[in-house]
Amino acid sequence: MDNWTEKREMVRVAKLYYLNGLTQxxxxxxxxxxxxxxSKMLQRAKDTGIVEIYIRDETVSMVELEQQLEAALRLDEVIVVPAHGSKxxxxxxxxxxxxxxxYLPKWIRNKRRIGISWGTTLYxxxxxxxxxxxxKMKVYPLVGGIGRHRIEIHSNQLAYEFSKKLGGSCEFLYAPAIADSMELKRQLVDSPDIRSILDEAxxxxxxxxxxxxPYESTMTEMGYLKDEDLRQLQEGQAVGDISSRFLDRTGKPIDTDLNHRVIGIELDELRQIPIVVGVVSGSNKLExxxxxxxxxxFDKLIIDEYLAEALLDKAKEVSNGERG
Known part of the structure; x- marks a missing residue:
């Protein structure tokens, strides 16, 4: 654990203990x-001068932001990463x-099956x-992972590389993230191997x-999303995607041919997984x-400082609107 992470944890624990009144x-x-x-963290917080009469640390504002977001968004845990003024x-x-x-090592401890999506952040x-x-740990791709471009960020490759880091094993989903047609998708998901991997995922x-x-995405850069696809997304009022499945402002998958051709677990199925960790940066992803x-x-969210502040402002705006 690096110095910043250790200090952040000490600040978080000290605030919960000294200011929020929680017991150890x-x-x-x-x-x-x-x-x-x-107990050891509280003692170390005193020894290093983080705790005197008050909590003193440059990351205290991040911890406060995290706690506000956890309450406002009803999430188990939010990790806010400081931007240090960088743009x-x-x-x-x-x-x-x-x-x-x-943070993931403590969250995956004692788990046997881990799922991973794809993209540059996860890379x-x-x-x-x-x-x-x-x-005994095995990693599964949550969405199809075959493609000719940017192989290193595809789900199959990430599952393989992640399994090596974990010292475990992985499975491969031999299918594209988005099939060219519904007929091809049916053929692929009906094959025993792919059906089996999806069941396990x-x-x-x-x-x-x-x-x-979706309008500023790696999928567009890689040629996955053509002009017709982007037109469909605009007509369906898509504002984001998770594992190549596109959402509207209410968080529901949009009803388009593009979404129906995705090969991977459904978003309703993602919601059933015991712990889902979202990892994201960039204020352009606020909506x-x-x-x-x-x-x-999501149960846990890891985001940058700017996005965190924008989310909190959004939550307050929505809350004030509901009260009004």
């Missing part, structure tokens, strides 16, 4: 660790992925992930997914993230 046992249960771990979107994306790689996450030894214990803005939250697809 309550904090331990909330964070999924033992009480002695919390470099690629750098911020890498920092969000790095933070995800630092960086896998690259940053530490090597572990989970021999539906039963993963934790899923890691990104969120996309996409908001719609996915309205659809209740």
């Amino acid at each position: 046992a309550e904090i331990a249960k909330k964070l999924g660790v033992s009480r002695p771990v919390i 470099n979107e690629e750098l911020i994306k890498q920092q969000v992925a790095k933070a995800a790689a630092q 960086h996450l896998v690259n940053e992930y530490p090597f572990e030894r989970h021999h 539906r039963r993963v214990e934790l899923a890691i997914v990104g969120i996309g803005n 996409a993230v908001w719609s996915s939250l309205r659809g209740d697809y």
